[in-house]
Amino acid sequence: MTYQFHVGQQVVCIDDKVPLEGGAVVKDAAITEGQVYTLRWVGMASHYVFGSYLGVKLEGVDSKFGEAWGVKDAPFAARRFRPLVKDRMASLRALQNPNQPIAPAPEEPKRRVTTKEEEKA
Structure with a gap:
């Protein structure tokens, strides 16, 4: 790593x-x-x-x-x-998108995640 x-x-x-x-x-x-x-x-x-x-x-x-x-x-x-990673889940979420940094800065806006209802529409 x-x-x-x-x-x-x-x-x-x-x-x-x-x-x-x-x-x-x-x-x-x-x-x-x-x-x-x-x-x-x-x-x-x-x-x-x-x-x-x-x-x-x-x-x-x-x-x-x-x-x-x-x-x-x-x-x-x-x-x-x-x-030191303040948002541990952000590191895991970033693994789903290889173009995102592993640990986003705290001042970065939260990434919007689509829900299953939105995917069906």
Whole structure:
């Protein structure tokens, strides 16, 4: 799934786990699954261990994990977040029409849906 992130966008953390060597997994101390954050930076990041990835930085959160490798405030992987969608049903309705955006902006007018009575006429 592809997301289009932008600075100022609100996102929800969907993965606060950090894999360790040997298959162990620990919770990331800087972020919490289910918590809403605001993006302050979005871009490609490169790390000699993790390679290149789409990264995000969050307002009020310093990742701290990159300090061990000499990278201050390293970006989190964007795959660990999803955009906050205020109208969840809009995303499902948009799937019916491939020309519509997945999550319409709140200021967009509501789409009119035809009823069965109108279709029969």
